[in-house]
Each structure stands twice: as structure tokens, then as C-alpha cells.
Amino acid sequence: MAEGSDRGPLRAPRGTHDVLWPQSSRWEAVVAGFAELARRWDFGLVLNPMFEESRLFRRGIGDESEVVGKEMYEFEDRGGRMLALRPEGTASVVRSFVEHRPPVPWKAWYVTPAFRYERAAAGRYRQHHQLGVEALGTDDPDLDVEVIALAAAFYAWLGLTRVELIVNSMGCPDCRPAYVEALRAHLDAHAGELCDEHRDRYVQNPLRVLDCKKPECRAATAEAPRLLDSLDEACAAHLARVRAGLDAVGVAHRIETRLVRGFDYYSRTTFEFTGLALEGAQNAVGGGGRYNGLVEQIGGPPTPGIGFGIGIERVLLACDAEGVFPAAPRPPDAFVVDLTGGEAARDLVAELRRAGLGAARAYDGRSLKSQMKQAGRSGAAVALIVGADELAAGTVTLRDLRHGTDQETVPRAAVLDRLRPQTEPPEKDPTP
RNA sequence: GUGGCCGUAGCUCAGUUGGUUAGAGCGCCAGGUUGUGGCCCUGGAGGUCGGGGGUUCAAGUCCCCUCGGUCACCCCA
Numbered sequence: 001m002a003e004g005s006d007r008g009p010l011r012a013p014r015g016t017h018d019v020l021w022p023q024s025s026r027w028e029a030v031v032a033g034f035a036e037l038a039r040r041w042d043f044g045l046v047l048n049p050m051f052e053e054s055r056l057f058r059r060g061i062g063d064e065s066e067v068v069g070k071e072m073y074e075f076e077d078r079g080g081r082m083l084a085l086r087p088e089g090t091a092s093v094v095r096s097f098v099e100h101r102p103p104v105p106w107k108a109w110y111v112t113p114a115f116r117y118e119r120a121a122a123g124r125y126r127q128h129h130q131l132g133v134e135a136l137g138t139d140d141p142d143l144d145v146e147v148i149a150l151a152a153a154f155y156a157w158l159g160l161t162r163v164e165l166i167v168n169s170m171g172c173p174d175c176r177p178a179y180v181e182a183l184r185a186h187l188d189a190h191a192g193e194l195c196d197e198h199r200d201r202y203v204q205n206p207l208r209v210l211d212c213k214k215p216e217c218r219a220a221t222a223e224a225p226r227l228l229d230s231l232d233e234a235c236a237a238h239l240a241r242v243r244a245g246l247d248a249v250g251v252a253h254r255i256e257t258r259l260v261r262g263f264d265y266y267s268r269t270t271f272e273f274t275g276l277a278l279e280g281a282q283n284a285v286g287g288g289g290r291y292n293g294l295v296e297q298i299g300g301p302p303t304p305g306i307g308f309g310i311g312i313e314r315v316l317l318a319c320d321a322e323g324v325f326p327a328a329p330r331p332p333d334a335f336v337v338d339l340t341g342g343e344a345a346r347d348l349v350a351e352l353r354r355a356g357l358g359a360a361r362a363y364d365g366r367s368l369k370s371q372m373k374q375a376g377r378s379g380a381a382v383a384l385i386v387g388a389d390e391l392a393a394g395t396v397t398l399r400d401l402r403h404g405t406d407q408e409t410v411p412r413a414a415v416l417d418r419l420r421p422q423t424e425p426p427e428k429d430p431t432p
Numbered sequence: 433g434u435g436g437c438c439g440u441a442g443c444u445c446a447g448u449u450g451g452u453u454a455g456a457g458c459g460c461c462a463g464g465u466u467g468u469g470g471c472c473c474u475g476g477a478g479g480u481c482g483g484g485g486g487u488u489c490a491a492g493u494c495c496c497c498u499c500g501g502u503c504a505c506c507c508c509a
């Protein structure tokens with residue numbers, strides 16, 4: 001183990017990253033856009049702790065899952081409590097539901113960091129960020145449709161077009177066991193054909209083999225029984241209703257019987273959004289499903305639920321790959337250039353800001369040329385220049401920085417009125 | 433966690449079979465213009481060559497370890 005060596009430069013820990021302006025403007029916009037969609041879909045914001053008792057995740061997500069089994073950031077606090085940084089959002093949200101018992105249906109959205117101790121790569125981080133929703137209290141397939149449609153609307157709002165939605169049903173505790181047995185029987189007969197990894201492990205979790213991308217496993221399961229065919233009547237009807245709903249609201253999707261998601265809590269509807277423009281293996285931009293047994297598992301009353309998580313870094317990567325949703329910096333409305341020692345700038349920016357305008361200025365008594373350069377770089381629409389002449393005359397020189405070199409002399413008292421009409425930004429609708 | 437590739441100014445990179453004070457473009461700062469940005473010209477600042485150890489008269493160049501990135505596997509967001 002590398003003891004915190006004191007050599008070398010300080011850097012962000014492996015798998016973490018900083019987001020600086022102007023890149024961060026995309027994050028602001030992503031969250032604002034998602035918040036607006038959540039409002040339309042009638043979801044309210046829920047805030048949860050970033051760490052929880054470890055047992056929440058062990059019980060909720062499943063001890064066997066990769067994420068809990070080997071990727072959790074677990075630690076003991078000074079009081080001897082075993083805690084873990086949240087590896088995903090659902091367990092915490094559901095725990096808060098169980099703890100507070102809000103009236104159902106309870107529709108919550110969140111934005112949160114998620115922590116997983118795994119080897120970093122492009123689009124995979126030890127701390128990444130997820131947007132998500134959880135809806136508890138009803139098994140109504142129309143809700144599945146709403147939840148999936150919300151995610152689809154989000155991708156569309158970003159401008160993404162190359163996103164594919166795959167849907168499957170994991171069945172329920174009534175019909176899945178029989179299927180798992182049938183699948184296991186099939187795998188027993190083909191065990192020799194499986195890839196190295198699954199040859200021995202398929203017994204524990206046969207469903208995993210369906211998800212394996214190795215050609216051997218693909219071939220060995222090509223003729224395997226399909227979960228879709230062994231759904232009981234209720235699960236089959238549920239899925240049919242979800243599919244019809246997606247068609248009705250115009251959400252294109254494809255059934256993928258191999259889709260098996262990583263967490264233990266899923267039942268019935270599962271889905272995943274894949275960024276087709278993304279290179280490499282990290283191309284899932286979002287996913288989720290129904291988890292009708294989860295609330296009970298962590299100590300609440302039997303309550304069905306459904307939700308999804310969307311990885312912000314992934315989605316932004318997909319935007320880069322498709323060339324959409326660029327960073328949109330918000331420049332100041334005016335840049336104050338001061339040649340009098342700073343007092344005029346100090347007072348003028350204060351006045352502009354009180355009036356709701358974005359005001360920037362230079363510091364350290366730079367030269368006029370230097371201040372003008374900064375003004376140009378800032379993206380401000382106008383420069384407000386105050387020198388000895390203007391100070392004496394009670395005016396400011398207002399220079400257009402966007403178009404040409406037009407400038408005019410404006411009485412100091414009229415500056416605000418002169419600025420307001422041309423800078424009032426139209427209230428921007430975050431959706432198309 | 434396993435294997436491959438990579439790591440030189442803030443950024444993108446060059447750096448000859450190891451050989452004096454490590455370079456370019458962009459960016460930044462200043463000047464050209466005693467009060468005017470964007471283009472242009474001139475100058476300047478800025479580097480533990482990711483970190484540590486080793487080989488050598490000599491290491492950015494070679495070797496080992498380590499940290500970080502990246503690709504594949506794995507896993508998923």
C-alpha cells in the first residue's frame with residue numbers, strides 16, 4: 001500500500017476530476033434542464049446524505065453485486081459505525097422514503113455524486129455524478145412509461161439523437177425462479193462451451209451469462225430459453241402495457257431479452273439507454289428499472305417502485321461525440337474600465353449589480369489597453385469607460401464591444417436605463 | 433483487479449544512435465498607440481522533462497519501481 005507519499009505534485013485523486021469554468025456551465029445547464037423536466041413530470045427534489053450505513057447498500061443493492069461486493073468506499077467513523085459513500089442513488093432515496101413515509105405515490109428526483117472503487121477509464125470515474133428519479137407506491141405500468149419517457153425527453157433536450165433504448169422484463173418472484181431453473185438446466189448442458197469466467201460461475205448467477213459479451217457465451221445462450229417467454233400472465237401483461245404506452249407517447253425502444261442489470265433489486269421492467277456515438281465499452285448513458293421488493297427489503301411496507309440513474313459525465317461525453325450541447329458561457333452585461341484609480345469602477349459595478357446586471361471589471365490599476373483587452377475577452381456586450389474626463393463631466397463612455405467600435409457618451413445617471421433594454425435576456429426555456 | 437500504450441511550459445506537441453544553458457505554436461504579461469479590445473509587430477515571464485531509484489564521464493532519451501491518464505477485459509453511469 002502506498003503510504004501518502006509526500007513527493008510529487010498534488011493532484012485530484014485517481015478517478016476524480018475537477019470541472020472548471022466554462023465547462024461547468026454545461027453542468028449548470030444539465031441540472032437546470034433536468035430540474036425543469038422533473039417539474040413537468042411532477043417529481044420533487046430529494047436531498048440525501050452522501051454516505052449511509054454500509055448495511056443499507058448490502059441489503060438493498062445486494063452483497064453479491066460487483067458494486068457492493070468490491071467497489072464500495074467503506075470506512076469506519078470515529079464512533080465505530082460502518083459507513084459507505086453512496087455507490088448509486090436508489091438505495092438512499094428509498095431509505096429516506098422508509099424513514100419518513102411520505103404519502104404515495106412519491107415521485108422524487110435527485111442529483112448526486114456516486115462513488116465506486118474501480119479502475120478509472122474514459123467515462124468511468126471513482127466519483128461520478130448521477131441524475132435520477134424514483135417513484136414509489138404504485139405498480140401502474142403507466143408510471144413505467146412516464147419514467148422512461150422522462151429520461152428520453154432529457155436526452156432529446158440535450159440534442160442527442162444517437163441514443164438507443166432497450167427494454168426487458170425481469171419477471172417477478174413468482175415467475176423468475178422457474179425461468180432461472182430452466183436457464184440453469186440449459187447452461188448445464190452447454191457448460192463446456194461457456195467462457196472461462198462463466199464456466200464455473202454460472203451456477204450462482206445464471207442470468208449474468210446472458211449479459212456476457214464473449215462469443216462463446218453468446219453462442220451457448222443463443223438457443224437458451226428466454227425470460228420473456230416464461231413471464232407469468234401478470235408480468236407479461238405489465239410489459240405489454242409498458243410497451244404500448246411507450247409507443248403511444250412516441251418513445252422508440254427495442255426489446256432485449258439479454259438485458260440483465262447489475263443490482264439485485266430489479267423486478268419486471270428494466271431498461272438501459274446506450275449512447276451509440278460513444279466509443280469504447282462505457283456507453284451506457286442511463287439505466288434503471290422496477291424494484292418491487294426493495295422497500296420491504298430495507299424495512300418498509302410492501303411498496304413497488306421504479307426509477308433510473310443517468311451518468312452526467314457519460315451523457316456529456318455522448319454530447320461531445322455527437323457535437324451537441326456545447327458549453328455556453330454567460331458573459332457579463334458590462335465591463336467597467338476605470339482610469340481614475342479604481343473608485344469609479346468600484347461604485348459603478350456595485351450599482352449595476354444592485355440593478356440585476358452582470359458587471360465585471362479589472363483590478364490592480366492596469367493600463368487602458370490591458371483593461372480593454374480583458375473587456376473584450378470577457379464577452380461583455382459593452383465596456384463602460386470612466387476616466388478623468390468622464391469623472392469631471394459626470395458621464396461614462398459606453399463602447400460597443402460586440403459589433404464595431406461605436407461608442408457614445410452617456411450621463412452617469414442614465415447608464416442603467418441605457419443598459420437595461422438591450423441586455424434584458426429573454427427568459428430561456430430549457431426545453432425545445 | 434489483469435494486460436497493452438502513454439506522461440516534456442497553462443494547453444497542443446517537437447526533442448535525431450544518451451552529449452553543453454530543453455524548443456515551437458497557442459495562451460498569458462508588457463511595449464508599439466501620454467485614453468480604447470479583436471488583426472499585426474517586438475519583447476518578456478513561465479519547465480522538480482509525473483515522482484523515486486539505478487546504469488553512465490554524461491539521462492527528457494536506457495533499466496526498475498511508483499503515481500496518473502488511456503485502451504481492452506471486467507463492471508456499469
